[in-house]
Amino acid sequence: MLYNPYPLLESALLESDPDAKCRAAAELFEKLAAAGGVGKPAAAALDFRFAGRPQKPILVAPADVQKRKMSTTEGYAAMLHAICHIEFNAINLALDAAYRFRNLPEAFTADWIRVAKEEAYHFSLMRGRLNAYGFDYGDFEAHNHLWDMAYKTAFDPLLRMALVPRVLEARGLDVTPAIRAKVAQRGDEATCAVLDIIYRDEVGHVQIGNHWYHYLCARRGLEPVALFRTLIARYDLFIFRGYVNIEARERAGFSRFELEMLEDFEQSLKAAPKTGSWQQALSR
Numbered sequence: 001m002l003y004n005p006y007p008l009l010e011s012a013l014l015e016s017d018p019d020a021k022c023r024a025a026a027e028l029f030e031k032l033a034a035a036g037g038v039g040k041p042a043a044a045a046l047d048f049r050f051a052g053r054p055q056k057p058i059l060v061a062p063a064d065v066q067k068r069k070m071s072t073t074e075g076y077a078a079m080l081h082a083i084c085h086i087e088f089n090a091i092n093l094a095l096d097a098a099y100r101f102r103n104l105p106e107a108f109t110a111d112w113i114r115v116a117k118e119e120a121y122h123f124s125l126m127r128g129r130l131n132a133y134g135f136d137y138g139d140f141e142a143h144n145h146l147w148d149m150a151y152k153t154a155f156d157p158l159l160r161m162a163l164v165p166r167v168l169e170a171r172g173l174d175v176t177p178a179i180r181a182k183v184a185q186r187g188d189e190a191t192c193a194v195l196d197i198i199y200r201d202e203v204g205h206v207q208i209g210n211h212w213y214h215y216l217c218a219r220r221g222l223e224p225v226a227l228f229r230t231l232i233a234r235y236d237l238f239i240f241r242g243y244v245n246i247e248a249r250e251r252a253g254f255s256r257f258e259l260e261m262l263e264d265f266e267q268s269l270k271a272a273p274k275t276g277s278w279q280q281a282l283s284r
């Protein structure tokens with residue numbers, strides 16, 4: 001029997017209570033696994049501007065998120081909270097991909113429902129670690145950069161796959177080893193174990209994004225490496241700033257060739273004189 005996941009995807013996406021959202025993500029995965037496939041309705045997805053989220057954390061601009069020293073308990077908890085917030089957004093991003101992009105093979109829908117279930121698990125585990133230090137999700141401010149990028153790429157699954165899993169989620173692969181080292185230094189083995197689960201699963205999530213990015217490029221007759229460079233430049237994004245985890249990115253489906261090309265390209269962008277900027281146009 002086919003399972004139509006769209007009503008539950010919609011209510012899970014709009015759900016503002018984190019526990020209920022996590023339960024819905026797990027239920028979607030179980031129902032789909034028990035069914036013989038995805039039943040696709042004729043109705044189109046609704047274009048929600050915002051996904052469901054609790055009233056707290058208070059959202060501020062990325063630059064306004066207060067920086068705290070990790071040496072204090074509060075600062076350490078703020079770092080755990082930031083990871084919690086990323087995982088919470090990742091649930092919404094995965095639900096949104098499965099809900100919104102309907103004219104794709106059912107493996108796409110199944111992949112993103114599985115990702116949503118895993119992100120819900122990560123969120124619950126990390127929230128548990130935050131609770132262990134006497135704090136909860138919502139106790140610190142946060143920014144909405146991840147969801148904003150989801151909305152900016154909502155009109156095209158190729159753009160979404162290119163810029164969310166391949167840029168933003170892949171960035172998690174770069175930063176997690178350093179965070180884990182700091183957590184280990186503090187002797188917090190329980191959080192290290194959670195970070196290990198997150199890191200392992202995120203390689204798979206970026207891999208899913210890579211797979212569907214290449215699938216959509218092939219279907220449209222587009223050259224994936226050149227297109228990605230164009231998108232990176234056009235959306236003012238970057239890959240090579242700070243440490244880049246080549247080994248994990250290769251496991252997640254980036255080729256060494258593409259990564260080397262990207263590094264060269266970004267260096268050439270940095271070195272190039274900024275001709276044609278609006279400041280220059282005004283000063284002429």
Ligand SMILES: [Fe+2]
Pocket residue numbers: 087090118119122198202
């Ligand atoms: Fe995650």
